[in-house]
Amino acid sequence: MGSASRFLSSGIWSILVVVGAVLWVHDHAAAQVRSASRHEAQDRADERGAIQDRIAALYDPTEMARAMELGTGTLRGTMAVRDKQGVGGLLPRLLRGKSVATADREWVILLPMTPHVTAWFEAHSADDVRWGEREIGGLNPEVWQYAGRVRTDSQGNFQFDGLMPGRYLVLAHFPVEYTARRTYATGEYSVEYSYSPMFGSGSGAIKPITRTERYQSQMYVWISEVVDVKPGVSTIFTPPVRDLI
Numbered sequence: 001m002g003s004a005s006r007f008l009s010s011g012i013w014s015i016l017v018v019v020g021a022v023l024w025v026h027d028h029a030a031a032q033v034r035s036a037s038r039h040e041a042q043d044r045a046d047e048r049g050a051i052q053d054r055i056a057a058l059y060d061p062t063e064m065a066r067a068m069e070l071g072t073g074t075l076r077g078t079m080a081v082r083d084k085q086g087v088g089g090l091l092p093r094l095l096r097g098k099s100v101a102t103a104d105r106e107w108v109i110l111l112p113m114t115p116h117v118t119a120w121f122e123a124h125s126a127d128d129v130r131w132g133e134r135e136i137g138g139l140n141p142e143v144w145q146y147a148g149r150v151r152t153d154s155q156g157n158f159q160f161d162g163l164m165p166g167r168y169l170v171l172a173h174f175p176v177e178y179t180a181r182r183t184y185a186t187g188e189y190s191v192e193y194s195y196s197p198m199f200g201s202g203s204g205a206i207k208p209i210t211r212t213e214r215y216q217s218q219m220y221v222w223i224s225e226v227v228d229v230k231p232g233v234s235t236i237f238t239p240p241v242r243d244l245i
Contacts, residue, residue, distance in 0.1 A: 056138050059140040059142070064146040067164060070162045072165075073229040073231055073232065073233065074160065075168065075170075075227060075234075075237060076159035076234055077157070077238065078158075079106065079108050079156045079174070080100050081176075081242060082239050082240070082241045083099045083242070083243065084241055101221055102156035103172055103174035103221075104152065104155075107151055107172065109170070112146070112167075113168060113169055116139075117143065120138055148163075163229050166229060167229075170225045170226075170227055170237060174220070174221055176220070176221050177216060181214050182213060183212040184211060185209070186210065189206050190207050191205070192205050192207060223240065225237070
């Protein structure tokens with residue numbers, strides 16, 4: 001019995017050692033993953049901070065003011081987005097083709113593409129370049145005092161006059177009403193049954209009853225487009241084309 005007991009104790013001890021080693025390896029690996037994730041997040045934060053510092057260093061108020069002096073260029077057009085697919089389902093898309101979401105009496109903002117604004121714009125995706133919703137790191141807030149501002153009419157038309165030739169960033173943010181469809185279960189069921197007299201057998205199925213309805217909803221569209229204004233002529237703003245929903 002003593003020998004068997006010692007053998008059993010030795011076996012249990014071996015199992016405990018193996019389990020402990022497995023748990024240590026698992027915890028060590030998890031700790032390494034957490035450490036790598038923290039370092040990766042810190043690296044991203046450092047890189048973003050460096051980009052923001054570089055953008056901020058390019059700000060020059062004299063350059064901004066000079067770029068917004070009176071000139072002979074004009075920028076006009078319709079503030080809108082042309083939807084690639086249209087809205088409201090496949091058949092309306094096929095019948096109607098491209099639809100247009102138009103800004104109704106909304107602000108259009110114009111910024112000269114100085115090195116500061118250019119670096120800021122290029123460092124962010126089009127979805128991130130949003131004025132009014134949140135501050136974009138690196139863009140000097142004094143920039144907005146040099147910005148041109150006009151409201152669209154009810155059809156989305158706008159016009160800037162007296163512009164110096166050069167590249168400008170056009171920004172807009174406006175709501176869009178659209179019609180969509182949704183299908184939902186009613187809580188009722190139907191029984192479908194088929195019977196064959198020849199074979200004397202049948203089969204049936206219980207299926208949920210659904211209902212499809214149309215509804216109105218709203219989304220916000222952000223525009224950030226670069227245009228090139230020529231001296232003494234009227235430059236036409238072309239609405240971008242994208243998937244709205």
